[in-house]
Amino acid sequence: MSMLRTVKPKNARVKRALEKREPQLIENEKTAIFVRGQNTSQRVRDCMKDLYALKRPLAINFSHKNDVHPFDDTSSLEFFARKNDASLLITGLHSKKRPHDLVLTRMFDGRVLDMLELGVEGFRAMSDVPSVKSSLGARPLIVFHSDLFDTHPSYQLLKSFFLDIYNGHSLSELPLTSIEHVISITASPLPSSITTTSEAASQNPALIHFRVYTIKLSSSGTKIPEMQLTEMGPSIDFTIRRTKEAEDEMMKMALKRPKIDKKDVESGLGKKRKNIETDEMGDKVGRIHLDKQDLSKLQSRKMKGLKKSRG
Amino acid sequence: MAQTIEGQLSNGPPAVLPRDTVEVDAGLLAAFDNSPVEPEAYSSNLPSHLLDLTLTSTHHLISTLFQLPTTSTASGLMVQLPAAKTLLPREKPLPKPKPLTKWERFAKEKGISHKQRDRMVFDDERQEWVKRWGRGGKNKEVEEQWIHEVKAGEDPDHDPAASAKKARKERVAKNEAQHKANLAHATAPTSTRSISAQNSENRSKRKVELERSMLLTKTSTASLGKFDKKIEGEPKTKGVKRKFEPNVGEDWEGEKGRAMDVLKGLDGKKKREGKGEGEINVRKAVRFHTREERIKGGSSAGSKSVKGKRRS
Numbered sequence: 180m181s182m183l184r185t186v187k188p189k190n191a192r193v194k195r196a197l198e199k200r201e202p203q204l205i206e207n208e209k210t211a212i213f214v215r216g217q218n219t220s221q222r223v224r225d226c227m228k229d230l231y232a233l234k235r236p237l238a239i240n241f242s243h244k245n246d247v248h249p250f251d252d253t254s255s256l257e258f259f260a261r262k263n264d265a266s267l268l269i270t271g272l273h274s275k276k277r278p279h280d281l282v283l284t285r286m287f288d289g290r291v292l293d294m295l296e297l298g299v300e301g302f303r304a305m306s307d308v309p310s311v312k313s314s315l316g317a318r319p320l321i322v323f324h325s326d327l328f329d330t331h332p333s334y335q336l337l338k339s340f341f342l343d344i345y346n347g348h349s350l351s352e353l354p355l356t357s358i359e360h361v362i363s364i365t366a367s368p369l370p371s372s373i374t375t376t377s378e379a380a381s382q383n384p385a386l387i388h389f390r391v392y393t394i395k396l397s398s399s400g401t402k403i404p405e406m407q408l409t410e411m412g413p414s415i416d417f418t419i420r421r422t423k424e425a426e427d428e429m430m431k432m433a434l435k436r437p438k439i440d441k442k443d444v445e446s447g448l449g450k451k452r453k454n455i456e457t458d459e460m461g462d463k464v465g466r467i468h469l470d471k472q473d474l475s476k477l478q479s480r481k482m483k484g485l486k487k488s489r490g
Numbered sequence: 491m492a493q494t495i496e497g498q499l500s501n502g503p504p505a506v507l508p509r510d511t512v513e514v515d516a517g518l519l520a521a522f523d524n525s526p527v528e529p530e531a532y533s534s535n536l537p538s539h540l541l542d543l544t545l546t547s548t549h550h551l552i553s554t555l556f557q558l559p560t561t562s563t564a565s566g567l568m569v570q571l572p573a574a575k576t577l578l579p580r581e582k583p584l585p586k587p588k589p590l591t592k593w594e595r596f597a598k599e600k601g602i603s604h605k606q607r608d609r610m611v612f613d614d615e616r617q618e619w620v621k622r623w624g625r626g627g628k629n630k631e632v633e634e635q636w637i638h639e640v641k642a643g644e645d646p647d648h649d650p651a652a653s654a655k656k657a658r659k660e661r662v663a664k665n666e667a668q669h670k671a672n673l674a675h676a677t678a679p680t681s682t683r684s685i686s687a688q689n690s691e692n693r694s695k696r697k698v699e700l701e702r703s704m705l706l707t708k709t710s711t712a713s714l715g716k717f718d719k720k721i722e723g724e725p726k727t728k729g730v731k732r733k734f735e736p737n738v739g740e741d742w743e744g745e746k747g748r749a750m751d752v753l754k755g756l757d758g759k760k761k762r763e764g765k766g767e768g769e770i771n772v773r774k775a776v777r778f779h780t781r782e783e784r785i786k787g788g789s790s791a792g793s794k795s796v797k798g799k800r801r802s
Contacts, residue, residue: 202583202584204584206582209581285579287582320548320552321519321520322544324523324543325523326525328522339578342520346520350517351570352568353568353571354565354569355560363544365540368527368529390544394552403552406548406549408545408548410541436577461565
């Protein structure tokens, strides 16, 4: 943290940029950073590439290796997050003890809020599936299946993480034609050997199946259209490894919601939009007021005789 | 692998549909199927089972989305999404409220508002401007109206006009009392000193403290600060000057008295000055006396202007 100097704005552009980074009443969408650790496997790299493709354009991919160990030292993650004004970090690692490791980290106020470590057990890349892909920046639908996402703390954390990464920003309106794909996350049933809930809580036995399907909607004659799903990829099978839950105090701060009147939101939160309109074409039209032109300063033909006398 | 998995769901026959456990959070475009995954179907054919589950939950989600109110804009049909049900953590804390400016702080302290209360108010029913108070004023609206609604179960002797008038009179009386209290508070001598006076006192206190600690640190070296660097404005070390009595004095009484004092101290019963029984605390007596004098003088010179009077 200390490595980042505090910038005092010297001009209006820098000031505006810094103001954008300050805490906002209505927050912007969270940006995710994809970082590779010192050792990674091909599978983890491919997996990160596809998760990145799904998160784009609000994602930053670090092309170099970084010596990060999220569960041991979070300082470099916090540095990356602050520097890039991002609050989600996806770290890829690989070791003998934890092969094909993926660590999801969430930030609040420049500090680590919570962490979730996933093992990539099975992976099929997006490019391996010959189908039409969703367009860049299209908002996915997201569905979760299993009671574990409602009861088991680690799985609740996973649900919260994936919601936050792909659908965290709540929208006020959505064009119906923009629905293109759905992310489906399913937890496998618990093995029959595990019967008690405490046993299930101590381990994280159920596999997570991460699937993405494209949606094709066609009119059915009623209000609700007919729907066709086609696998788009990637399809990833995760296991949950280590987790770091958020501190209660910090989570409480993070879950605080501002009190805003709906009227204020509609009128742009007190920001006046003066002289800016959107026309029928959807173009932004601004009206500017100019002073009357000073014709005495108009440059006409240059002649020696018309030259201003000095002094 | 070149195979893709496809599933289709037409709206007509809901073969895989009847799962009522799907919860939809339209604000986040999310759906949660909270029923346990069936082990048999799961282990028999995983891809198709996952697809079935997704088809069901997505269908619920889509049907919810398509039933929401829409607006048509230039960029197509827009669905108005409700607020998200699932709470997700914020990225940064809530912005702190802007600190008040000096004027705003002052105005708040003094209760100054920019708006002056108008004497006239607009009456919506009459569609004209009426007086806030006075003859035919807005505050007499209820008591002066020619007909009153009597609520069911009300006392037949109850007079709505009179009670409204009484309520108004009470409001006026309360305001009067508050006004009087304000005036009394304003004219009363301020018990607490002004902020600037307090500040200067704190400052001098702090100065004394600082000097004291500086002197203490000076004595902490072996040479008792003799070779320390001098700082500008440094306090002068003031030791206790020793006083020597002459070896041979004129009166022996003084020496005797001092010796006796030491002996008395050893006894442990040394009497303090002016605190013994029957002795008069002269300082206190003088204080009482002067106060009495002042009160007498004040009553005799009652015609004097109050302005010139000084309080001590």
